[in-house]
Amino acid sequence: xxxxxxxxxxxxxxxxxxxxxxxxxxxxxxxxxxxxxxxxxxxxxxxxxxxxxxxxxxxxxxxxxxxxxxxxxxxxxxxxxxxxxxxxxxxxxxxxxxxxxxxxxxxxxxxx
Amino acid sequence: xxxxxxxxxxxxxxxxxxxxxxxxxxxxxxxxxxxxxxxxxxxxxxxxxxxxxxxxxxxxxxxxxxxxxxxxxxxxxxxxxxxxxxxxxxxxxxxxxxxxxxxxxxxxxxxxxxxx
Numbered sequence: 001x002x003x004x005x006x007x008x009x010x011x012x013x014x015x016x017x018x019x020x021x022x023x024x025x026x027x028x029x030x031x032x033x034x035x036x037x038x039x040x041x042x043x044x045x046x047x048x049x050x051x052x053x054x055x056x057x058x059x060x061x062x063x064x065x066x067x068x069x070x071x072x073x074x075x076x077x078x079x080x081x082x083x084x085x086x087x088x089x090x091x092x093x094x095x096x097x098x099x100x101x102x103x104x105x106x107x108x109x110x111x112x
Numbered sequence: 113x114x115x116x117x118x119x120x121x122x123x124x125x126x127x128x129x130x131x132x133x134x135x136x137x138x139x140x141x142x143x144x145x146x147x148x149x150x151x152x153x154x155x156x157x158x159x160x161x162x163x164x165x166x167x168x169x170x171x172x173x174x175x176x177x178x179x180x181x182x183x184x185x186x187x188x189x190x191x192x193x194x195x196x197x198x199x200x201x202x203x204x205x206x207x208x209x210x211x212x213x214x215x216x217x218x219x220x221x222x223x224x225x226x227x228x
Contacts, residue, residue, distance in 0.1 A: 033216065042116075042202060042219040043155070088154055090217075099168060100145075100217060102154035 003027065003093055004103035012109045013079050021074045021106045023089035032072045033090040033100065034063050043088065046074075076108075084110045118203050118220035126228050127193060133223045135186040135203030143167075144186040145217065146178060147202040155202055161186060193227045200224050 005024050013019045023032070031050055035043040047056045049065035049072060056063050060083075062075045076083055089103040116137045125131050135144065143162050147155035160168035161180040169178075175197075177189040186203055201224075204217040 035219075040200060040222070040224065042118075042221040043204075043217075045216045045218065048216055099157055099160070099170075101157075105152075105154050 003101055004089060004091060006087075006089060006103040006106050008106060009104065010107040010109070012111060015080060015110050015112050016078055019076050019079055019108070021087050021108070023072045023074075023091075023103050025070050025091065025093070027070070027093050029065070029069045029072070029091040029093065031092045032063075032065050032069070034072070034074050035088045035090060035102075037086045037088060037105075039086070046087075079108075079110050081110045081112070084108055116203055116205055116218050116220035118201075118223050120223060121221065122224050122226075124226045124228065125190065125193065127195070129193075130189070130191045132190065133188040133201055133203075133225070135188075135205075135220055136184055137205040137218070138184055139205065139207075139218065140183075141205035141207050141218070142183060143206045143208060144180060145204040145206075146186070146188055147204065149200045149202060149222070151199075159188075190225070193225075195227045198225055198227045 007022045011019055033048050034046040036046055037043045047063045049063055052067040052069045054065045060077045065072045087106045090100045093101055119134045145160050146158040148158050149155040157170050158172045159178045164180045164183060175192045179187040200222045202222045203220040206217045
């Protein structure tokens, strides 16, 4: 089983609507990263969260890490076609662990 | 310069060929990574280098041979690959090694490998 589960696996949203993507682990997350990937391309860093309860925003994207540091959400407000892509959460699953494990990914499609 | 550059972007090779993937960064990062990504799957870690020394090998078959000739360059030498090795190979770098540090990973665009 995957150590980092994302939901939903895919999402189709009408332009202008809000959406949320979740990333869940059974282990404590030491450093939680959100990346976006266009098909067949490299990963673009969005945000990084470290502390329980932490929340960060950039433009229309907000990411949160829960107090237990086992779940993170990514919220997009007023979605635009440019938001389409694959969203991946990544985390170090052990303190001081240099291995970044990625979640299963969420494919976001924005329809006009 | 905040880029990680990978070459070639596309590579087609036979099972008896020897080829190499190259990765370069000029951000002064001291940790570099190779990830493998199959279609519709998340990237999976293959190797990690820290200060030009191999730090992690995720039990990768010996037909993949990494090399870090200096702090800016990372190579992946390929020999006697199998068709199932066809994938997108992503290179990344970070300021320091630990993912739990504040250092984000910067990724290249990837090299798409097809093994015939």
